[in-house]
Amino acid sequence: MARFEIVATSVTFEQEDLISPINLSFRTIQRVPIEKGAYLSNRLSKSPMALWRDYLIGSYSRAQPGTGGLLLWSITENSISYFEGFVPRCSKVFDDVLFVSFDDCTHFGIAYRCIHMPSLVISTRLSGGSLSLTENAFAVLLPKCVMICGSAGSLFSSTTTIYSIHAFPPTRPRYCFIIKRLLGHYEGVEWEVLEVEIDLSIPGPIKIFNKVSSSTLCSTQPI
Numbered sequence: 001m002a003r004f005e006i007v008a009t010s011v012t013f014e015q016e017d018l019i020s021p022i023n024l025s026f027r028t029i030q031r032v033p034i035e036k037g038a039y040l041s042n043r044l045s046k047s048p049m050a051l052w053r054d055y056l057i058g059s060y061s062r063a064q065p066g067t068g069g070l071l072l073w074s075i076t077e078n079s080i081s082y083f084e085g086f087v088p089r090c091s092k093v094f095d096d097v098l099f100v101s102f103d104d105c106t107h108f109g110i111a112y113r114c115i116h117m118p119s120l121v122i123s124t125r126l127s128g129g130s131l132s133l134t135e136n137a138f139a140v141l142l143p144k145c146v147m148i149c150g151s152a153g154s155l156f157s158s159t160t161t162i163y164s165i166h167a168f169p170p171t172r173p174r175y176c177f178i179i180k181r182l183l184g185h186y187e188g189v190e191w192e193v194l195e196v197e198i199d200l201s202i203p204g205p206i207k208i209f210n211k212v213s214s215s216t217l218c219s220t221q222p223i
Contacts, residue, residue, distance in 0.1 A: 004034040006056065008075055032078050037062055050090040050098060052117045057098060058090055072120065081124040093117065094164045095173060097198060110160065112147045114198055119205040144208035147196060149179050158182070171200045174212065191217045
């Protein structure tokens with residue numbers, strides 16, 4: 001069985017003046033092997049990783065379909081923590097909040113969950129191992145810990161962009177989700193805008209969504 005490893009590389013840009021060629025140099029600063037039986041996707045677009053401070057977080061899978069979870073690599077300590085559970089896609093980290101997404105077959109869309117990174121790191125220091133991210137861990141916070149972005153009307157592709165919105169108090173940050181869906185070559189484009197608030201005051205890494213508003217705009221111009 002193939003073994004995987006994660007490598008952190010330092011890239012240096014050197015240029016004598018504004019018109020001279022740019023010289024690039026690469027240097028491996030850290031590397032760590034993935035535990036036996038776990039593997040990473042060869043397609044970064046399918047399973048991207050997110051950087052938060054000196055931690056790299058991403059999803060991993062195992063040989064049995066549908067099994068795996070999240071891995072958290074401390075680049076400073078060169079150690080990996082594994083969080084068994086669902087196998088999500090790490091969308092992006094805003095401030096201290098990680099958004100992960102996964103396909104939701106029930107609603108024919110994409111479901112988002114949010115994880116508080118400082119709390120996740122603290123959980124790795126707890127006795128008895130790291131936190132479980134199985135469905136049971138989320139069950140006590142359902143349905144507010146999951147936000148569904150439906151895409152039933154999209155025959156082709158859809159893309160989601162997330163923006164941070166300045167908010168007060170800091171324990172309730174706000175974010176804007178803009179979902180663009182292609183309805184067809186001659187049917188136009190649909191945009192859905194969701195403004196959400198996240199409650200960081202509840203204990204633990206798993207946080208809940210408080211949906212603030214939703215609006216949809218359709219364009220019937222051919223693509």
